Amino acid sequence: LPFLGKFKLNYLLKPLKKEYPFLKNSDSSSLQVVNEFLTQSWKNFFQDKSGQIGKPRFHSRKYLKKSYTGKSIIKTAGKRYLKIPKLGYVKTSKTGVLQNTKVKRYTVVLEPTGKYYLSLQAEIPEPEKYSLTDKQVGIDVGVADFAILSNELKYPSFNSSYFEKKAKIWQKKYSRRRHLAKLLVLQDRNKSVLCPRSLESFTNWQKTQKSKAKCQAKAANQRRDYLHKLTTHLVKQYDVIAIEDLKTKNLQKNHHLAKSIANASWRMFRQMLEYKCEWYGKKLIAVDPKNTSRICSKCGYNSSAKPLEIREWTCSKCQTKHDRDINAAVNILHKGSTKLNGQGLAMVTS
Numbered sequence: 001l002p003f004l005g006k007f008k009l010n011y012l013l014k015p016l017k018k019e020y021p022f023l024k025n026s027d028s029s030s031l032q033v034v035n036e037f038l039t040q041s042w043k044n045f046f047q048d049k050s051g052q053i054g055k056p057r058f059h060s061r062k063y064l065k066k067s068y069t070g071k072s073i074i075k076t077a078g079k080r081y082l083k084i085p086k087l088g089y090v091k092t093s094k095t096g097v098l099q100n101t102k103v104k105r106y107t108v109v110l111e112p113t114g115k116y117y118l119s120l121q122a123e124i125p126e127p128e129k130y131s132l133t134d135k136q137v138g139i140d141v142g143v144a145d146f147a148i149l150s151n152e153l154k155y156p157s158f159n160s161s162y163f164e165k166k167a168k169i170w171q172k173k174y175s176r177r178r179h180l181a182k183l184l185v186l187q188d189r190n191k192s193v194l195c196p197r198s199l200e201s202f203t204n205w206q207k208t209q210k211s212k213a214k215c216q217a218k219a220a221n222q223r224r225d226y227l228h229k230l231t232t233h234l235v236k237q238y239d240v241i242a243i244e245d246l247k248t249k250n251l252q253k254n255h256h257l258a259k260s261i262a263n264a265s266w267r268m269f270r271q272m273l274e275y276k277c278e279w280y281g282k283k284l285i286a287v288d289p290k291n292t293s294r295i296c297s298k299c300g301y302n303s304s305a306k307p308l309e310i311r312e313w314t315c316s317k318c319q320t321k322h323d324r325d326i327n328a329a330v331n332i333l334h335k336g337s338t339k340l341n342g343q344g345l346a347m348v349t350s
């Protein structure tokens with residue numbers, strides 16, 4: 001069979017629309033975007049030699065997050081409205097930033113919480129760079145204290161246990177109600193009643209699903225907000241930020257809830273630092289985390305492995321008292337600055 005590119009697929013849309021008139025109800029550019037995605041995913045599949053990328057699959061109708069992407073021209077109307085094809089005027093947050101830009105893509109998302117979100121892809125001028133402060137810092141991340149800086153500052157982990165607890169309660173209710181509904185559906189089928197009920201006709205478990213999603217979203221939003229504030233603060237304060245390369249250390253899959261949340265936050269923390277450093281003209285260095293918690297930051301003595309519970313220890317060579325996390329952060333800073341200097345020299349010699 002010949003491989004059809006996105007333009008050839010777009011030609012097929014017209015006869016398809018004739019055959020299935022409901023396709024006309026949707027934003028026409030969204031169908032083109034879908035063709036684009038389909039072509040790309042087949043290309044990825046055929047060109048992949050590692051065997052890790054599978055065939056494109058159909059999107060499940062039951063998937064809770066629903067979205068579409070379009071690329072027609074959309075216009076701002078007034079201060080708080082956007083005009084989107086087929087949807088008409090949509091109330092949004094302030095559109096002032098979009099005055100002199102062209103929106104390239106827009107995605108409408110229906111979250112499992114029942115809220116709609118509109119995300120836009122647009123070209124905007126580069127953000128203003130932060131002024132340089134001539135300060136360097138090493139950061140170690142942990143579970144109890146989220147970020148530990150080499151200058152002995154500690155930022156606590158974000159605690160949203162209230163909503164997490166609530167989400168857990170709703171999760172319990174959801175599982176039980178769904179289970180009961182499933183049993184009733186099976187009963188109907190076994191007794192072959194006249195009008196067997198379907199799982200969708202039970203509304204109670206669907207309601208709990210929404211409540212659960214709301215609590216989870218609330219906790220996640222709060223945590224993201226905290227991370228945004230923290231990373232912006234750090235990028236503003238320091239010119240060079242050294243962090244551990246977490247890929248090798250902590251990002252193994254973990255079934256423990258607190259740890260898996262911490263893992264997710266660390267990943268997000270790093271991503272935010274990466275792009276914010278680039279935006280605001282600062283430098284981020286990822287160093288190999290090997291031995292950072294063992295070496296004495298004062299004399300460089302590498303003692304034997306210490307169990308994780310030990311928070312404080314004394315170096316057996318130079319008798320310095322260390323806080324484990326701060327010591328690690330200082331080591332990360334040392335590694336980062338040697339790496340930075342090495343880069344500088346390499347650039348000079350080349």
Ligand SMILES: [Zn+2]
Nearest residue numbers: 296299315318
């Ligand atoms: Zn020492």
